[in-house]
Amino acid sequence: MIRILILFCFISSVSCDQKLSTRYVPESSGNINIVNVVMSKTNWDGNLGEKTRDFLGQEYEGLPLDEPQFSVKYLEPQLFNGFARQSRNIIEFVKDTIAKFTLYSDMYARPQVVAKIQGNDSEEMEFFLEQNEKLIKGVFIENEIKEKSRRISKSLSTAKNIQKMFDIQMKYPSAYKVVKDTTNFIWIQKSILKGHLNLIVYSIPEESIGKNISKKITGIRDSIGKRHIPGRLKGSYMITEKAYRPYFYKTQLLGRTSYLTKGTWEVANDYMAGPFVNYLISDTLKKRWIAIEGFAFAPSISKRDYMFELETIIKSVSFN
Numbered sequence: 001m002i003r004i005l006i007l008f009c010f011i012s013s014v015s016c017d018q019k020l021s022t023r024y025v026p027e028s029s030g031n032i033n034i035v036n037v038v039m040s041k042t043n044w045d046g047n048l049g050e051k052t053r054d055f056l057g058q059e060y061e062g063l064p065l066d067e068p069q070f071s072v073k074y075l076e077p078q079l080f081n082g083f084a085r086q087s088r089n090i091i092e093f094v095k096d097t098i099a100k101f102t103l104y105s106d107m108y109a110r111p112q113v114v115a116k117i118q119g120n121d122s123e124e125m126e127f128f129l130e131q132n133e134k135l136i137k138g139v140f141i142e143n144e145i146k147e148k149s150r151r152i153s154k155s156l157s158t159a160k161n162i163q164k165m166f167d168i169q170m171k172y173p174s175a176y177k178v179v180k181d182t183t184n185f186i187w188i189q190k191s192i193l194k195g196h197l198n199l200i201v202y203s204i205p206e207e208s209i210g211k212n213i214s215k216k217i218t219g220i221r222d223s224i225g226k227r228h229i230p231g232r233l234k235g236s237y238m239i240t241e242k243a244y245r246p247y248f249y250k251t252q253l254l255g256r257t258s259y260l261t262k263g264t265w266e267v268a269n270d271y272m273a274g275p276f277v278n279y280l281i282s283d284t285l286k287k288r289w290i291a292i293e294g295f296a297f298a299p300s301i302s303k304r305d306y307m308f309e310l311e312t313i314i315k316s317v318s319f320n
């Protein structure tokens with residue numbers, strides 16, 4: 001694994017040092033979270049193809065119904081040319097007497113990541129796939145976050161509500177409009193074809209968190225929902241769905257201790273539900289936690305890419 005990481009870093013650094021911008025490559029294309037898989041039809045129908053589909057099809061956490069992390073487009077090697085090479089994320093399986101795994105940056109288009117797996121047979125290629133699943137997935141996700149951020153930056157909101165109240169900044173599209181701006185709470189929303197996407201920001205005093213953070217986050221969410229996020233009917237409000245336990249992780253954002261919670265919300269006393277992603281970020285300088293949450297209401301349609309947008313926006317946060 002160390003050799004593979006070094007090779008990837010070397011390829012990336014050489015690309016920068018030699019300024020490959022002098023070598024023309026077209027812009028990469030395609031919707032967010034799509035991976036092109038190139039391998040022989042025999043392997044695609046066999047064990048190697050099944051393992052590749054299972055790996056890329058791992059569920060996107062926190063959605064009401066299972067959706068894959070990536071959508072897969074299969075290509076036979078003879079069709080892998082021209083426009084087909086402009087996908088941002090590619091896994092190419094090549095039969096070769098030299099067995100190896102290599103990551104390439106901007107090989108056929110820009111930005112692009114190509115994971116190339118070579119082996120004398122399907123078993124050798126399967127071995128390299130299994131050994132590097134985590135690396136490949138991480139690089140593809142990072143590549144998609146960068147691309148989504150680039151698209152968002154084309155029309156950024158100039159509103160200063162969040163910055164003025166919390167002394168932080170987030171990059172989000174101008175399509176998001178303020179729904180509520182009150183003491184220690186801001187809610188912005190974007191309309192979509194069948195529903196809306198939402199982002200809320202609030203702060204919590206440092207001493208009010210203490211231990212058992214995972215249990216306290218759902219309680220805090222529910223109290224915020226009751227106070228600030230009403231449903232359609234009188235007396236209804238947003239809460240954490242009780243039937244499913246949320247995913248919970250201790251992580252870091254901007255080098256700060258953070259807690260990530262993904263799950264589903266519902267409306268007490270009404271029939272509305274959807275996914276949410278919540279980041280609780282430590283701000284020791286001001287002795288507080290900043291909570292930033294995205295949630296979607298999009299009944300009867302896929303929600304993966306909507307939640308990916310919300311999480312990308314949250315990860316753009318910076319502390320003044």
